[in-house]
Amino acid sequence: MFPRAARGLAHLLAGLVIGPASFVWAVVTTLATGLLSFTYLGPPVFLVVTWVSRRIARVERWRAGWVLRRPIGDPYGPLTGRNPWTRGRAVIREPGTWRDLAWLLAGFPVGLVTGVAGVVAGLVWLGTVLAPLWLWAVPNPRLYPVADWLFNTVGGRFTLAAAGLAAAWPVWWLVAALSRVQASVAARLLEAGPRARLRQQVSALRATRLRVVDAQAAELQRIERDLHDGAQARIVAAGMTLALADRKLRASGSAEDPVRADVVSARRQLDEALAELRRLVRGIYPPILTDRGLVAALTALAGDAPSSVVVDAPELGDLPAAVESAAYFVVAEALANAVKHAGADECVITLRRTDGVLTLAVRDDGRGGADPSGSGLDGLRRRVEALDGTMEVTSPPGGPTTVLAEFPCAS
Structure with missing residues (x-):
């Protein structure tokens, strides 16, 4: 006392x-x-x-x-x-x-x-x-x-x-x-009053959620590297071994040997498994994001699209991995919808970074009428909102369709 x-x-x-x-x-x-x-x-x-x-x-x-x-x-x-x-x-x-x-x-x-x-x-x-x-x-x-x-x-x-x-x-x-x-x-x-305590709790929850999202993005990058450098490399090595075995069988005059048919079948299955694994890796976390950044990844995505796609993006600087991944998949889904459902001939991808906010817009000249509450767009919206971002879809009948997303990415 x-x-x-x-x-x-x-x-x-x-x-x-x-x-x-x-x-x-x-x-x-x-x-x-x-x-x-x-x-x-x-x-x-x-x-x-x-x-x-x-x-x-x-x-x-x-x-x-x-x-x-x-x-x-x-x-x-x-x-x-x-x-x-x-x-x-x-x-x-x-x-x-x-x-x-x-x-x-x-x-x-x-x-x-x-x-x-x-x-x-x-x-x-x-x-x-x-x-x-x-x-x-x-x-x-x-x-x-x-x-x-x-x-x-x-x-x-x-x-x-x-x-x-x-x-x-x-x-x-x-x-x-x-x-x-x-x-x-x-x-x-x-001390903090009820409103201030609520605000502090919200800030703490937001910070915790962002840490979890960043940890998830880092874990996805690790899984992508492990698949790319581990399983994918071993499948490629196994395919090369089977190709060498096929060549030896042909050189020895056993072209009609049933064993060679099994070797060819196994090689084809490995090629299919490798292609499926690569699609899986790109769905988890595109390797190009880690190697070259968001702008290069979107440029490569535009190059693979069947329609004309223009990427308008200056240098964006370093972005959080979770923001890069979410932006990439927003563009990928928007381009897929433009080709598959809207019949678009041209798309324009615009990226700007201003005052710690990354603004992404994808506009196509398709027929419009996209449902913003559809499963694909709704899943993307939840992914954007998990980063404290916003996403809007404007698609009147007759077009054009615009997907606008904003991500906070302050350093």
């Missing part, structure tokens, strides 16, 4: 110093920013004032967490905007800003009541316990007989010390309780 009481007493003493200073700061800056709010200086001045207030609030969170023995996180959301006016207006709309101000104003009266009561109780108890060391130096000429005996005799002073030791637990409990009251009020105001 004593360590908790000592911690509480230190907390209450610090509150008696910080509370008045914070109150004066809050009142003066609130009046100043209120007067400047009618001018263009309002938002940037408010931004500077809030920066200082948040540092004070951070100290208060640390103090409250030190007493409550739990961390108290910041309730603020990320600031948006590049100029002081935009950022200042964003800070004004932030609920955590006004919760900080509420504590800076309320901390003084709360700290005064709890701090004075706790500090007085602690000092009186300490003075009572140490009475034999100092009470002899304080003259007390006019006291009641019992008080005179307690204050002016050695036995009385030691009796006071014993009484103080007997009252140690209740006093320590009172000091710790008053400190917890002050810290609880501070935590209630300074």
Whole structure:
């Protein structure tokens, strides 16, 4: 109990110093920013004032967490905007800003009541316990007989010390309780509110989901490399061995041997298995994405299409593997639909990267009428939305059909 009481007493003493200073700061800056709010200086001045207030609030969170023995996180959301006016207006709309101000104003009266009561109780108890060391130096000429005996005799002073030791637990409990009251009020105001907690949970879930998506993309790349360098290479080697065996059988004059027919059949089956394996690899994660990037992969995809396909894409820089894979399959599905269902003669693929967002558009001159809720397009939409992206399909009867997808890809 004593360590908790000592911690509480230190907390209450610090509150008696910080509370008045914070109150004066809050009142003066609130009046100043209120007067400047009618001018263009309002938002940037408010931004500077809030920066200082948040540092004070951070100290208060640390103090409250030190007493409550739990961390108290910041309730603020990320600031948006590049100029002081935009950022200042964003800070004004932030609920955590006004919760900080509420504590800076309320901390003084709360700290005064709890701090004075706790500090007085602690000092009186300490003075009572140490009475034999100092009470002899304080003259007390006019006291009641019992008080005179307690204050002016050695036995009385030691009796006071014993009484103080007997009252140690209740006093320590009172000091710790008053400190917890002050810290609880501070935590209630300074920690994240329901909306901020919900926002933080959403951000944490989004970050977790993106990590899972990135891990899945990395695992697909590993599987693709293992199939390409392992199983596919062994099938190719087995096919070459069978081709060599077929050549030896023909050279030995056994062209009509039934064994040769089995060798030829096995070689054909291996070729079919190899072709199926390559299709599987391209469906898992196209190797060209790893080797040459998204633009080159889409250019190769356009070259294999039976219709005319134009790729309009500048240098996009490094993209997350999951974004590259999703964009590739969106284009692949859009081209397949354009050829198979829309009867398109020409398609245009446009890619742009602006402010951390990759925009992909596939437009064909087909007959249109595509169903955006179809299984293929709906599966692509879910894949895009898993990356916090969006996908829209516009396909009026008679065409044209446009598939528009946006992926966040900020570095």
